[in-house]
Amino acid sequence: MNQDRIAYVNGEFVLEKDAVISIRDRGFLQGYSVFDTTRTFGHKIFKLSEHLDRFYQSLKYARLSPQITKDQMAEITMELLNKNLELIDSDDDYWVTQRVSRGVSTSEGEVPTVILETVPLPFKSRANYYKNGMPVVVPSVRRTPPEVLSPRAKIQNYANLVQAEFEVTSINPEAWPILLDMNGNMSEGPGSNFFIIKNGKVITPKEQYVLAGISRSTTLELAAELGLETLEADIDLYDVYTADEAFVTSTSFCICPVLSVNGAIIGEGEIPAPITKRLLSAYSGLVGIDIEQQYLSRL
Numbered sequence: 001m002n003q004d005r006i007a008y009v010n011g012e013f014v015l016e017k018d019a020v021i022s023i024r025d026r027g028f029l030q031g032y033s034v035f036d037t038t039r040t041f042g043h044k045i046f047k048l049s050e051h052l053d054r055f056y057q058s059l060k061y062a063r064l065s066p067q068i069t070k071d072q073m074a075e076i077t078m079e080l081l082n083k084n085l086e087l088i089d090s091d092d093d094y095w096v097t098q099r100v101s102r103g104v105s106t107s108e109g110e111v112p113t114v115i116l117e118t119v120p121l122p123f124k125s126r127a128n129y130y131k132n133g134m135p136v137v138v139p140s141v142r143r144t145p146p147e148v149l150s151p152r153a154k155i156q157n158y159a160n161l162v163q164a165e166f167e168v169t170s171i172n173p174e175a176w177p178i179l180l181d182m183n184g185n186m187s188e189g190p191g192s193n194f195f196i197i198k199n200g201k202v203i204t205p206k207e208q209y210v211l212a213g214i215s216r217s218t219t220l221e222l223a224a225e226l227g228l229e230t231l232e233a234d235i236d237l238y239d240v241y242t243a244d245e246a247f248v249t250s251t252s253f254c255i256c257p258v259l260s261v262n263g264a265i266i267g268e269g270e271i272p273a274p275i276t277k278r279l280l281s282a283y284s285g286l287v288g289i290d291i292e293q294q295y296l297s298r299l
């Protein structure tokens with residue numbers, strides 16, 4: 001089935017297995033590229049325009065031009081998705097990604113490489129997190145600070161986050177890394193933002209140190225609609241160990257309950273804990289899919 005999937009590469013729709021880019025592409029040589037990823041819920045794309053707004057901001061930060069307008073990018077995204085939707089079952093969904101790299105440097109300059117692609121979401125391999133909660137481990141590796149490269153831009157180079165992943169999964173294969181920033185406060189993990197709930201307040205790290213996740217902002221909006229107080233603040237490990245609840249947000253997870261951080265059970269260890277459950281159910285209402293059930297049904 002994978003072989004039938006179609007990707008968009010530099011102006012053409014091609015079978016994934018036939019897709020080709022140059023070995024001299026600076027995306028590959030230097031990790032110099034930018035991407036964004038949304039997903040479908042019940043085969044309908046979620047917040048494409050918010051994702052493309054963030055994508056074009058990341059491109060601007062990285063001084064990259066895809067030479068395609070945002071509207072054209074949206075059209076190509078939808079065309080690609082429609083071509084690939086027939087390849088998955090009605091209860092499966094896709095990650096939908098746009099990538100632009102610096103391309104190949106020649107004496108005439110550079111032409112960026114533009115790739116759009118879809119991948120089925122990994123519901124089965126992540127389903128346990130919704131049943132038992134996610135064990136978070138804080139690695140020794142710190143998150144790239146804004147003084148080095150802004151984590152607010154969705155830069156393709158994940159070496160920092162992957163290094164963290166190797167470290168924590170070598171200790172516990174199920175563990176999910178959340179890195180500290182250079183000041184010792186919680187920041188984010190591979191593809192995911194972090195939240196705690198303390199005394200009814202929904203708290204997440206400040207945007208300066210993390211990617212402004214679309215699921216993060218969706219969660220903050222839903223929390224406000226539910227009448228919960230929200231706060232962007234420094235969260236250190238004391239705050240985490242004494243929190244009532246914790247969860248991560250991401251495009252694929254939406255909201256995923258955290259069981260423990262560094263082995264310390266958060267709150268009463270209930271999965272999902274009461275406020276996380278209310279937020280998850282509000283998120284499910286917004287997207288028209290029972291998010292937990294979509295994962296749990298794969299167990």
Ligand code: PLP
Binds near residue numbers: 037249
């Ligand atoms: N943090 C990082 C480093 C990410 O790469 C991502 C998404 O891939 C997120 C957070 C979550 O962002 P979103 O909710 O838009 O998926």
